[in-house]
Structures are given as structure tokens and as C-alpha cells.
Amino acid sequence: MILRVVIGGLLVLAIMIAIQNGWVLRLTGLTGSCSVSATTPSGAEQEKCIPGSLHGRPDLSGRGCISDGMQGSVEFWSCPAPLRTAPAGV
Numbered sequence: 509m510i511l512r513v514v515i516g517g518l519l520v521l522a523i524m525i526a527i528q529n530g531w532v533l534r535l536t537g538l539t540g541s542c543s544v545s546a547t548t549p550s551g552a553e554q555e556k557c558i559p560g561s562l563h564g565r566p567d568l569s570g571r572g573c574i575s576d577g578m579q580g581s582v583e584f585w586s587c588p589a590p591l592r593t594a595p596a597g598v
Contacts, residue, residue, distance in 0.1 A: 533560075540560035540563055540565045540566045541560070542555045542556065542558075551590065552589045553587045553589075555568065556583070556584050568585045572587065573585040573586060
């Protein structure tokens with residue numbers, strides 16, 4: 509009896525962790541996602557975003573990205589190169 513309760517609790521915990529991380533929602537297509545489709549020599553990236561059933565396409569304008577337009581249901585974004593840090597004195 510105790511073993512069933514422990515196994516049930518572990519199963520509920522595993523499901524809660526998977527949903528909290530968000531990969532289950534992305535895998536099932538409920539939330540949209542973006543991936544890098546190209547990188548320029550300067551480090552800038554072009555990302556393509558696909559829509560999800562619940563939230564639509566992600567908006568990358570908050571990261572300083574500029575929309576390059578739509579191609580079907582996919583939206584392409586141009587994103588600036590990420591800032592890199594170096595040790596002091598270099």
C-alpha cells in the first residue's frame with residue numbers, strides 16, 4: 509500500500525517538473541517556439557518561430573529582434589549578436 513502511494517507521488521512530481529520546465533508544452537505544440545536558423549559572421553542570428561495552439565508565435569521584439577516577415581505560418585526574426593563578457597584586463 510505504501511509503495512503505491514510513493515510511486516504515485518513520484519509520478520505526480522515528475523509530471524509537475526516536466527510541465528514547469530515547459531518542454532512538454534513545446535513538444536505537444538501548445539506553446540510556440542523559436543530556433544536559430546542562421547548565424548552571420550558578426551554573431552547576429554536569424555531565428556524562425558513557429559506558432560503554438562495556445563499562445564501563437566513568440567514575440568522576440570523584447571530581445572531587440574526585428575521581424576523579417578512571415579513565410580507560411582513561420583515568422584523569421586533578425587536578432588543582434590549577444591553581448592559577450594571578457595575577464596578584466598584583457
